[in-house]
Amino acid sequence: MSQPQPTTPSARGPNVNATDAKRIAFAAFVGTALEWYDYFLFGMAAALVFNRLFFTDLDPSAGLMAALATFGVGFAARPIGALIFGYIGDRYGRRPALLATIVMIGCATGLIGVLPDYLAIGIAAPILLAVLRLLQGLAVGGEWGGAITIAIEHAPERQRARYAALVQIGSPVGTLISSAAFAAVLVLPAAEFDAWGWRLPFLAAFPLLGIALYIRFKVEESPVFQELLEMEDRAKVPALALFREAGGRLLVAVAAALLGVGGFYMMTTFVVSYASTVLEVDRQAVVNATLVAAVFQIFTTLIAGRVAERFGPGRMTVIGAVTTGVAAFPLFRLIDTAEPWAITIAVTIGICLITLAYAVTGTLLADLFPARLRYSGVSLGYNLAGTLSGFLPLIATALLVVDDGASWPAVLVLIGICAITALGGVAGERIRAADTRAAENAPTTKV
Template identity: 75%
Template structure:
């Protein structure tokens, strides 16, 4: 797990005031990108199985839709490789500008795709291609956003600024679930004909907002120092695999619950509740919406706790708490009652957030600056590649267990156990950059 970690020749000067501004900018851009990305997950559970895989029976169509959903996750490590190279060689900012354009255009185009009845097999193929583009873009997005936020922040306050970027996930969920909750109020025929397309088409104006925000973000001072000292790696991702592969494995493990557990409690649960338990689709989507509201303050709180106890320890706490609650959460969902389902999804997301909120702080301190964008992006998105197929695996496990939720609960426990191990090891491997905080701006 060792690699050469050379401290900077002189400390990088960072300020709390600049850190807060950059982190907020990174959060806004990331929230808009997660909005685009999460739309696909909800649509996979409620729309694509019926309109893009029409010639399959209900269960097979759901499996096919989730497989397409998983394609985006499979593409994310490739995006991490490519944009990690851009971010570590040419700058964090250029990579973030390209990723936001890619995902915005791909998401908007999904909104104008013809369905299976219109063009046949071409419809799911085009859907898969656009999902692939989404995955490539998101593969470089999160690693860059959290890296640039952390590298602008004083060391003792990296937990809160990394957590601020993480708020992009619940806000993205809130926006995407809210958009679908609104269009689900339309008559069923109108929803299938054009209503589901509206949230995707909204990606075009949101792209303009995100691009404007990204253009105003300054380059990382840590990266600027790497350029000055000629300390950049030639092919950063390959160097991560060669010299920091142990840390990469730890990063994947530490990130798994935050990504995979989230999709278990949202995408899979929405499908399970609506397709297996027969619960109203609006109720299932609203459960994720309410959970996202509560996830925002929990993310902030967990980020502050990470500064006090360490992000690795918080990862362990969140993982063990999630594992302990797995069976009770699914028992609540199995009641089919709206209040119980909302309570289960909310509690599940809050417990997972204890680990998810600190993922950025932990992963950025696993890798030295010259490999940071690539290492963070690869670790997070390799976990994402695995996680993208968890709704598919959980759905398949339901078939094997005669639609009994204990199989899904066991899968969630296994994910939590892996992340607990990653958090425990990661806490012992943390690297601290050599930075100074400007005293006159030591306040937020």
């Protein structure tokens, strides 16, 4: 494990008023909501559309696997995006990196809405789909970490968790809007849905991008980064400095973030696919379950952020991991009933338990890294977890053949994720405590 790296009080949280902190956090939230809307939209389409329209030469099961693999490709690109935008964010500023990421993901998503399908252009269709998914992944690799970083660096130290939680609300809001968009077009006749209806939610990314850009242009640069400029304390190659100075912390960050990303996709993308194909539940009912869960996730995120200010984000991470692991089998027993009401309850409870850890992921990860490496550390830690998580729906789907479609192998995958994240939460909280003691003993240490 890397040695503790204390920071000055200004690096941990500048003195700003609540109005400014809320404004910055709101701007970060808007961009993150658009980011997750775009990203989650692809997950829904992978489970419900792309397997039929972009992989039509394959049998239904193979087509679904191929679509989910394309979904996972975006996660593979995320660490690369974290390196690229982490370099920009730690060398040239949080603000320019965040403007670039939001433009990239908005344009990539909108272009999916005009992409011809397999019957129109053949093999070029799934190839172009994979390319656009890669661009999404690159952008997401830098967006979330930057949004968390700039929100926390504008916030008072003792209130950082609540403002980071505001950014985290972008996830359920993005889910809510993307699920609602798909729920709306799913009421169309099947022929019209396949012909043009599914494209509308993707095309909506263009006007949403305009709104998000307008808001984000008004965000000032992080005062912590401005202090780094004045002190000329920036790493020439942040990623190399990160691995050299904080490699152990990076591993802790990956572990702590794993459930918030991987568990979420197990309870959404995998459940939508599993329930609609294996259990033959009406796909509209399963999508509606994710809508209900997203509403409850918003409130859970806000509550967890406030509680973390008292008990610490590491402890909240452990609580979320343990409770999710304990509830995993009962939740999937409900899902296996194939009753829409039971699926809705299971998905909602599962997402809320996972959110206990996810809501504080940003705060915990930001505390693990010094300001000069924070953008890179937060982004890379979170997105390495995302890379592993992106293929979990594919792995869980493949494991269904172990027992003729039974869900228990997938449940074991979820429990394994919980165990890793619990360990990450314990280690993260210990590092935070050590850094606090070190900062108190050496208050003039550079950021």
